[in-house]
Amino acid sequence: MKYYSQSHCKWAMFLIVLSLPRVDSANQFSPAGRRIRRQINACQDGNYTVNGKTCCLCAAGQLLTKECEVNPEDRDCEFCEPGRTYNNKPNSETFCEQCTSCTQPNGSDVCLSSSPSCPVWRIAQPRFHSLGKSELGDGGFPHLLSNLEVKEECTTAKDTACRCKQGYFCLSEPCISCNPCNKCEELGVKNSCTGTKDTVCKERSEVPAAILPVAIIFGIVLAAAVGFAFAFAAWKMKWCCFKTSNVGFEGTDGKYVESSSLALLEDAYLDKDGNFSKLIPDIASLVGWGDMRNIAMADGFKKTILDNIQQNNPKQAEEQTISLLTEWEEKHGREAARMLMKALLKNNKNSKAQALQGIIRSDRSNKPASATP
The missing domain is CATH 1.10.533 (Death Domain, Fas)
Structure with a gap:
């Protein structure tokens, strides 16, 4: 049997150590590695610049309470008040938006006072028709949301979503004011009213001959009333042919x-x-x-x-x-x-x-x- 000297064993151990993989001093477990990782992951919601410093944005649902001082992520944020205020995107704002109320009254009941007793809905969020005109109530005040109910509650990161109540509809969303569904009392219902579509009544050919004259008269009266209402609304809002010259x-x-x-x-x-x-x-x-x-x-x-x-x-x-x-x-x-x-x-x-x-x-x-x- 062949024996090896002690010097041979030392050289063998030395070669084994050299063959082991090197461990980088800045690997993921070292303090330097952790600092690099934090910098990569910082500002996951984006950043903004203030006074020459780059700070992380507050997340949606929060507002900024203190700017950053040393690191981008050491700014302070607080959550908006649940059910009352919200911010729907990452931001550097020092305030939250008020939640929209789906159940507030109309017209002259608008509360414009700065008194603490004034309800949350005293100032409505602006809502516009597809034609770009805001809907107005009596006396020149904003016409607040009417005939609506809550579809989705307001959260700190999302405003309230409203929908028409049962028996009402609007033609496009978001709805600002819902109209009563047509009842088709004389002609009968062909397609029921939905939240975004009025009732479809049966055609005259589908109506029994005995009630056809009554239905025709009723239709004429209804059409005249609707036409008058539309003409008055168009004049009031200065739409269509009543619009003044395009000066501005x-x-x-x-x-x-x-x-x-x-x-x-x-x-x-x-x-x-x-x-x-x-x-x-x-x-x-x-x-x-x-x-x-x-x-x-x-x-x-x-x-x-x-x-x-x-x-x-x-x-x-x-x-x-x-x-x-x-x-x-x-x-x-x-x-x-x-x-x-x-x-x-x-x-x-x-x-x-x-x-x-x-x-x-x-x-x-x-x-x-x-x-x-």
Whole structure:
């Protein structure tokens, strides 16, 4: 039998060690490896730049409460209030949008006060027809959602989804106001009413001959009523052949703001208002911080002014809006209301422009008549 010396064994062990795979000092288990992995996975919802620093966006359903300081991901976020506010995409906003209510009343019951007793739905989210016109109620106020019920509840990351109640329909979604379904009392139902389609009545040929004359008369009366209602609505909203000449200025989306909307700027109340500061709380509740901030930036306000307002009123969107409207009045003086109206129209916020007109008119109408000598 052949024996090996101790020196031979040492050389054999040395060769075995050299043949083992090397372990990189920055592998996935080392601190350096973990830092690399965190950097790769940081900002999964995207990022934004502020004051020369890149910070991670807050996720959908959250709002920003503190900017990042050292690392992009060390900013602070909080969730929106469930069932009341939401943000539907990653963002760096310091506020959440109000949830839409499907059950709020119509017309003159709109709450425009800044009082704490004012319900959540005091300012409705703008909703527009397919023709691009906002639906209006009595007195120039926004016509709020009617004949609707909740389809999907509001979450912190998604607004409420509404649908028509049983027995009502609208032709396109999202619905702002649902119409009663036709009952086809004389002709009979061929296809039932759905949430997005009216009842289809039977053809006259399918109706017994005995009731055909009655059905014809009823149809004529109904058609006349519908035609009158449509003509009145078209005149009221200045649609179709009743539309005024296409005179206006270009909005932010490239579409013209026509003279039907520009007529708001000729309102005599805007020429005489002089009480803009008194109405600032109501106007702040109407316009909201997001729209008012965009309007101010487009008007040339410096970013430092907007940043100071946010820092002085943290997490208080309405107080921030009130402060910015005060700055707006200082800049535009007695033209503050007119300039705000023009900015709302130019940004296609027709519904809010109509509501602003209503606030100013309401203030004028509530003033006592001056005493005659």
